[in-house]
Amino acid sequence: MWVDLIITLVKISFILAITVGFFAPVLTWVERKQSALMQDRIGANRADIMGFTVLGLFHIIADALKMFTKEDFIPDGANKILHTVSPIIALVPALLTFAVIPFGGQYTLFDKEVNLVISDLDVGLLFVFAIASLATYGYVIAGWSSNNNWSLLGSMRTASQMISYEVTMGLTIIGVLMVYGSMKLTEIGAIQENFWMWGIFLQPVGFFMFLTASIAENKRIPFDAPEAESELVAGYFTEYSGLKFGMFFMAEFIEMVTIGAIMTILFLGAWHIPFLTTATLLSWFDFLGTTGSNLVVMLIHVGVFFAKVIFFIWLQMIIRWTLPRFRYDQIMRLGWKILLPLSLANILVTGLLILALN
Amino acid sequence: MAYYVNRRSEMTWWEKSYIPEIIKGMWLTSRRFFYNLFGFIPFFLGTEKDRRIMTVYYPEEQVQYPVAYRGRPVLAQNEDGHPACVACGLCEIACPAYCIHIEPGQNTGKQNQYERWPDVFNIDYAICIFCGNCEEACPEEAIFMSDDCEISMLDRKQMLYTKEQLLTPVADLQKRIEFTRNMYAKWNY
Numbered sequence: 001m002w003v004d005l006i007i008t009l010v011k012i013s014f015i016l017a018i019t020v021g022f023f024a025p026v027l028t029w030v031e032r033k034q035s036a037l038m039q040d041r042i043g044a045n046r047a048d049i050m051g052f053t054v055l056g057l058f059h060i061i062a063d064a065l066k067m068f069t070k071e072d073f074i075p076d077g078a079n080k081i082l083h084t085v086s087p088i089i090a091l092v093p094a095l096l097t098f099a100v101i102p103f104g105g106q107y108t109l110f111d112k113e114v115n116l117v118i119s120d121l122d123v124g125l126l127f128v129f130a131i132a133s134l135a136t137y138g139y140v141i142a143g144w145s146s147n148n149n150w151s152l153l154g155s156m157r158t159a160s161q162m163i164s165y166e167v168t169m170g171l172t173i174i175g176v177l178m179v180y181g182s183m184k185l186t187e188i189g190a191i192q193e194n195f196w197m198w199g200i201f202l203q204p205v206g207f208f209m210f211l212t213a214s215i216a217e218n219k220r221i222p223f224d225a226p227e228a229e230s231e232l233v234a235g236y237f238t239e240y241s242g243l244k245f246g247m248f249f250m251a252e253f254i255e256m257v258t259i260g261a262i263m264t265i266l267f268l269g270a271w272h273i274p275f276l277t278t279a280t281l282l283s284w285f286d287f288l289g290t291t292g293s294n295l296v297v298m299l300i301h302v303g304v305f306f307a308k309v310i311f312f313i314w315l316q317m318i319i320r321w322t323l324p325r326f327r328y329d330q331i332m333r334l335g336w337k338i339l340l341p342l343s344l345a346n347i348l349v350t351g352l353l354i355l356a357l358n
Numbered sequence: 359m360a361y362y363v364n365r366r367s368e369m370t371w372w373e374k375s376y377i378p379e380i381i382k383g384m385w386l387t388s389r390r391f392f393y394n395l396f397g398f399i400p401f402f403l404g405t406e407k408d409r410r411i412m413t414v415y416y417p418e419e420q421v422q423y424p425v426a427y428r429g430r431p432v433l434a435q436n437e438d439g440h441p442a443c444v445a446c447g448l449c450e451i452a453c454p455a456y457c458i459h460i461e462p463g464q465n466t467g468k469q470n471q472y473e474r475w476p477d478v479f480n481i482d483y484a485i486c487i488f489c490g491n492c493e494e495a496c497p498e499e500a501i502f503m504s505d506d507c508e509i510s511m512l513d514r515k516q517m518l519y520t521k522e523q524l525l526t527p528v529a530d531l532q533k534r535i536e537f538t539r540n541m542y543a544k545w546n547y
Contacts, residue, residue: 037394038387040413322387323380 003112011118015098018306019254025060027253027313032059034314035321070242075147078239082145087240087247090138093131094254100124101261102186104271104301105278107294116271116302117186124185125173128262129166132217135251136162139219139226139236142248146239154235157328158219158226164335165216165223168209171343175206175350176266189270193277199267205346207267209339211315214259216335218252221320225328260312261305268308271301425537428490428503430483434535435525442528443500445476449492457485458492481524483509484517494542502526502534 029044033056036043045056052058074083101124104116121127136159143155179202180188192198200207216223227235237248264270272278278297285293326334372378397411401419414421423429434442445462463477492501504526511517528535 034391038391040390040394042413042415318384318388318391322383 007114008118011116015103015118016095019095019098019257020250023257024250024253025064027256028063028249029057029060030313031317032056034317038318038321067243067246072242072244073239075239077147079145079147082141083239084244086138086142086145087244087251088138089141090135091247091251091254093135093138094251094258096131097128097258098261100127100185101258101265102189102270103261103305104298105190107298109291109294109298114298115186116298120184120186123183125177125183129170129173132258133162133166135255138251142240143236148239150232150234150238151236154226154232154238158236161219161223161226161331161335162217164332165213165339168335168339168343169213169217171340171347172206172210172213173266175203175343175346178347178350178354179203185265189265192269193272195269195274198269203267203346203350205342209343209346210263210267213339214263215316215319216331218255218259220252220256220316222323222326223331224325225331228325256313256316257309259316260309263312264305264308271305273300273304423505425533427505428488429505429507430488430503430509431481431486431492431501432504432526432531433479433521433524434500434502434528434531436528440472441475441479441500441521441525442498443476443479444474444498445479446497448495448497449501452491452495454489454491455485455487457482476521479521479524480518482518484514493538499535499538502531502538504531504534
């Protein structure tokens, strides 16, 4: 009992440390540096401590200090409670989805089965979508409560865009469910031990549609109409400053990690290395004993998982700094007229293929 | 003949989907990304980096300017430490911005010594327009445009450089001296 509790606490703190403590701050730096390198610039590198710049990594500290010391501004006529609560509503779902995301398989450590997922729900995939769509409320309330035309327009766009693309996302997931026959994310991950069972081979169209839809869900650049700087100042967070603005910012970056993690589990073989089964890996480190070999394999798997997540983050950043913004009607057309029929067709073809092959 | 641009060219179905263009764009940007990512490693190791990477890590990395570059004008200082300038005032007259101020000093009759020299020679870089007319006007090869362009001060008064600050050994200016001799052909008579 106590051991289980401690293991769960360790897993929760690991996830919090790696998302809030590592990914969210480092991604602000990565975003600036990567865009700089793509555009033949140098990027942020001036913040230094005692003459050391470390490629501009100290800008993270500088940004955090700036956010903490800024005035926390609530505009006149704004709904104070909702204005304060909405960043939290936006941030929490992004973190909460990690509760069901497995970042490794099952390992035997000290005669104890350790499952590297905080809560192994039977309806894990549904839980992810249920929680992720809660974030929409945060964005809509943020725009509505700040008593500003730009914010309201931004939140209206957010609502329509998120709802449109959630349909596609959900329908794409049905194809994945049909292939794997399970909603348990750990099971989906375990099936992909076989390289040819990776989701990207079984659901290639679904992969690209899911990528598109999830970038639209995250409101990053090809789909950033809700916060379009050139049209709506900053969209739904126009009236936010200081740490509340930072929370919206952090929510965006953590959502990037979430998207990367879900994509990794559904389509890119979760924590598995191609052509290397867990049993093979375990036999390689057999000389370390059961616990030792399991520990090494666990570390390798967690590393591989986060390497894949980082690849997806890199991909999202490349897309963000390559493509221009869609017009609002183009976003709607892409969502309803192209992606929705395509995802329905994807389900049909998947079903027919499964019927034919069985 | 008028030139017409066909703005209504028919796109194929594949082109309309934008997928090829998206792939092309992402290929370009990711190529630049990796190119710059690995191209900057030699700089941090302290070696020469690939010439094709144009971006300069500016304050740490400096560009070698060509000889023809006109930076701030400086005074040539002979090997014995005396200025080559004879305080004739031609550069003062040639200067379109009136940034040069000269007060001459001269020999009181001693033999085998310099006859004339500037007692005061001030150039106000806040006014200077870096045209190079002073260099062209100088008959004594005494004033030259250097390759130094980093003259920013917190106070405007500091921009006024006196003779001591302007004097630069001839040895440092040799390239520019050769260049001006070719350029203006002053000494080719």
